[in-house]
Amino acid sequence: MESILYNFFAPPVPFFFLGIIAILAHSDLEIPEQISKFISLYLLMAIGFKGGVELHASGMNTQVALVLFFAILMAIVIPLYSFFILKRKLSPANAAALAASFGSVSAVTFITASNFFSTSIAKPGGEMVAAMALMESPAIIIGVWMYRKYKKVDMGTQSNRSHSDFKEIFKEAFLNGSVVVLLGSLVIGLISNEHGQEIMAPFIGAIFKGMLSFFLLDMGIVAGKRIKALREAGFFVIAFGILMPLVNATIGFLIAYLCNFSGPNMFMFMVLCASASYIAVPAAMRIAIPDANPGIYVPVALAITFPFNIIAGLPLYYYITELIHPEILIQAKDAVEAIVGH
Amino acid sequence: MESILYNFFAPPVPFFFLGIIAILAHSDLEIPEQISKFISLYLLMAIGFKGGVELHASGMNTQVALVLFFAILMAIVIPLYSFFILKRKLSPANAAALAASFGSVSAVTFITASNFFSTSIAKPGGEMVAAMALMESPAIIIGVWMYRKYKKVDMGTQSNRSHSDFKEIFKEAFLNGSVVVLLGSLVIGLISNEHGQEIMAPFIGAIFKGMLSFFLLDMGIVAGKRIKALREAGFFVIAFGILMPLVNATIGFLIAYLCNFSGPNMFMFMVLCASASYIAVPAAMRIAIPDANPGIYVPVALAITFPFNIIAGLPLYYYITELIHPEILIQAKDAVEAIVGH
Amino acid sequence: MESILYNFFAPPVPFFFLGIIAILAHSDLEIPEQISKFISLYLLMAIGFKGGVELHASGMNTQVALVLFFAILMAIVIPLYSFFILKRKLSPANAAALAASFGSVSAVTFITASNFFSTSIAKPGGEMVAAMALMESPAIIIGVWMYRKYKKVDMGTQSNRSHSDFKEIFKEAFLNGSVVVLLGSLVIGLISNEHGQEIMAPFIGAIFKGMLSFFLLDMGIVAGKRIKALREAGFFVIAFGILMPLVNATIGFLIAYLCNFSGPNMFMFMVLCASASYIAVPAAMRIAIPDANPGIYVPVALAITFPFNIIAGLPLYYYITELIHPEILIQAKDAVEAIVGH
Amino acid sequence: MENNIKKIEIITDYAYLRMLTKLLDDNEVSGYTIIKDVMGKGTRGNKDGHGISGGFKNCYVMVCCSEEEAKKVSDIIKPLLTRSGGMAIISDAHWVVHS
Amino acid sequence: MENNIKKIEIITDYAYLRMLTKLLDDNEVSGYTIIKDVMGKGTRGNKDGHGISGGFKNCYVMVCCSEEEAKKVSDIIKPLLTRSGGMAIISDAHWVVHS
Amino acid sequence: MENNIKKIEIITDYAYLRMLTKLLDDNEVSGYTIIKDVMGKGTRGNKDGHGISGGFKNCYVMVCCSEEEAKKVSDIIKPLLTRSGGMAIISDAHWVVHS
């Protein structure tokens, strides 16, 4: 439990709350838009490169293969059952967009979760980053497919452009800027020699947490703004935004347990399953399902699920992981003692 | 004296002059606006966090309490006497806005002054950052209050909205983005454990001086542009921009001397008193006193008082501090020798 | 040969290709414009400051004087013969603009080339940065002079404004933002004491390669976009973009050989001669030769010559340098072993 | 082209953007468009756009609406613009597409 | 002032900018101007401009052309705008300079 | 709505913005508004807005003034725009607020 609070009274997390508080107090604080985009690309580049380097070190083995396989599977299955749950109360468009969000992942949640291991010897493998990269896009395709299947209106006008549209949707799903930077950096990290790793170390290592703090401040600001839109979304959707991560994390836990994932990988896999996308998916949905209301699917992912995961989810998933893999805690403590010096 | 020049032929200060020279030579050099804002937020975040950590280390003691008390007092008193001096030649609106500038502080002047201790063992305490945070806003309230009291025109139209306005003005004064980030980061630094401090160290430490150099380059560019507006301001105002820092620093010195502040704290307190705000105050003044001419109050603070403090003020205040606290110089020298190696 | 590939499978270079691939695959990836400008200014500031510090260390000697003399000479001669070659197929305006590009230099090519020495004991001297700074502008003047001499049309309207224009052109050539930052930072580095160098080290050193990676990603994106414009440019111009660097590098090599430049300086001098400007020159040309088509001169420099130099040119120039100065290779290997540890 | 409308364009100090949009929202103006990075020159001097020192940047707000709504908008923005400076103009246009 | 022209102004979701310009290019519209950082409010809620979460930012596209070309442009943008949301208006203007 | 005015809108290469505003200042044009980040397409190709390589970005300048002043502005900008490329249009408007 200590090691959990440990992460709570230390940057970057408190900056998220600073952002929310600033907005709720009607401060005019804002992070310039291009800076948000820069830091977001920076974080993806850093995490991708780091993951590639680690993947290179570990090589391809059964654990890696299992992680990647189940990551893709979850990215396909989660949006399916999410859609059928959501369809009971929402229009097919909104249900599909929200389902796609939850099937995809949140890179910032993933990165914040990595913090739990920053002083630890046990670390998640590079395959977790690869898993994240692979989980970004499939849910978008599933979401669009469900939407096409279940919406009733204007089939006439729609059918004649559905073919050209699908090319567009694949483009949005797999060629979205953030997917490209994450995957590209992963590949660059994978092919990089030691020289390259040394070269990038200060950029992706030293200033990483500071940049993440800054980004979380911005996330807090945006979440603060979006909170108001939640009234529009309604109780059902808010409950979904809190319960769904728990359901998905549980399934993630079972897979990780049955497949004998390492402790850190188990934790990160739960985080991936539990997190919802508020960057890549909304960008794709605007094009692919224009009828869906971004005033619903963005605030749920950003102002409900993201903070829920940060505040309650991560500690919970970590706690559960500890029950199965007590060594991650011990190692973390050792590492801290080794660093702090007593 | 050496230690003064020492800071002059080293970044970040020369970049300020590069900026001014570029503009006076009609170069098209410009720093993109969002970058300025980013670096300005970064500097506030870094200085706030650092101050919070140091304040946590020192804890609350008599010196801290005295520093904070007199900081707030000066932030109230300076704009009062400044206003009555300025009112002799300027309209109440301009006098109030300028008085508020001088009552508030310049974070960049403060940060540049901290440079004098970067290789030194003696350092200003975290309470100085807290003092700076507390000095940002009160002058705004005083300025607006003086303005309301002394302007004669359209009392009729004004009075009926003065109530709602005051809420607005408090918001501008205390919820200005830069105040929020500075105070928020201070609090986060204060509650942060060792883990958090380690995490932020490279971001707020290593690249800090470089970012400051960049920002000073930008300040130079803006000061260069604003210099032209000074003709409009006139001799009285220019003289005020040079003499007022000296007066305020003297009062600051007396307080620091009588209250037995440490050497570095004495120096920093003089700097806080002597500096004038060109970020938070103008932003608030645009709303609170729209009749005041930003073409007067911004150039004085930015193109007169800021460079005056950087060029002549800081060395002078440092020199005076040395007379009382010769140990800060010796320690600085020792530290340099310890680092440079002989 | 190894040491060449060495640089190829390591950041920053692969990020350039990631950018090109993203655009050719129709990804929506884009780097915000103000971020590009920030990183570009950062790179110039860092390289300038570093060069100034090194120049300070080496002092003025015969090698330095020779380097600077021949740098300026090449910046005058290259645009002259380039113009007469290009005039055979292009309008005087386009020929002059393209000639000016090739006479000037590409800071990013220079910086990428410096990478070859990042783990090496042998390093190019600070005079190479000074040479780069001096080579930025003369070609612009030559280009405009050639254009004025050889264009036939509207002499009447032109002549009466040609005087005021020349002032404008000098301003564009020597007061361009990037020239000012590079030269200014060089001077600041030159006058900086050890304190200043320490202060800037993390900012200009540690994160430099990461920032360069980011910038190359952006360069790749822009090059990808400009590639389409090359059809417009035609075969002659494309061939020029590949052959001219080879010719210029050869002349650079001969000068370096005859003047007995050190190995690293020889290599860097070839790089300076071979590279073409796509930042400072196009900015000046828009004003000085508005009839020239930026759809021709920018893509050649950016989408042909830049990638050619990065992919084939740098390794080739390095290989040739090795034939004359085998010690640079050995030292590089030693350095790597010293760092990597066996 | 039926659907005659009025287009109101407002340029004022950036610091007042929040108040201006609040005013429009409170008066239930159905739609407006904002450009945040606007510079310019007027009677209150040069707005050369440097963000950090406040008061040197404008914003642009455009409202398309019916003639009656335009009258209402004009009335509600006048006091604010008198205080904040800046200008507003109105011109004729027609809808091509509007939801 | 001869040279009567029409000015069409389109404001829509930023995500659709690439499609919109492709449409204009494919239909050989000779010139247009784009502003990328545009916020606003309409029937589809607040576009407060935060880039990273998509769907909260607009773009502005202006086309100046002859009356006939304006008809063509109106026709080609209507289906897209119906899908993407946003608005388009048309008004009268005259060339001062045009190449 | 009294107060008939003319609105001149100029779009040209960003590199020429400094010259253009100098021209307006030198000729004592009382007010203008600038938008710096403007892209577009015209006879001189695509301005896709990438800042570092120059020549691929536009600026937008708007001047509201009386009819006579508009004539003057038209005359003074024509030579510059002929050199720099770009376009200028003029249309009718009315003051709502102007200091």
Ligand SMILES: Nc1ncnc2c1ncn2[C@@H]1O[C@H](COP(=O)(O)O)[C@@H](O)[C@H]1O
């Ligand atoms: N005549 C005008 N034409 C275009 N824009 C104007 C005009 N007058 C003022 N503006 C804009 O309105 C802003 C504020 O005007 P002012 O309050 O007169 O300084 C200026 O910075 C310009 O952007």
Ligand SMILES: Nc1ncnc2c1ncn2[C@@H]1O[C@H](COP(=O)(O)O)[C@@H](O)[C@H]1O
């Ligand atoms: N009446 C209007 N006047 C000005 N801009 C509008 C208006 N209606 C909509 N817009 C703009 O068009 C965008 C999309 O509109 P909508 O699809 O109705 O949400 C809004 O965000 C506004 O920027």
Ligand SMILES: Nc1ncnc2c1ncn2[C@@H]1O[C@H](COP(=O)(O)O)[C@@H](O)[C@H]1O
């Ligand atoms: N017909 C038009 N409608 C709107 N904007 C135009 C038009 N023609 C040119 N432009 C703008 O003016 C810029 C320069 O035009 P040009 O000099 O023709 O390449 C273009 O990049 C566009 O932003």
Ligand code: NA
């Ligand atoms: Na998920």
Ligand code: NA
């Ligand atoms: Na003060």
Ligand code: NA
């Ligand atoms: Na060259």
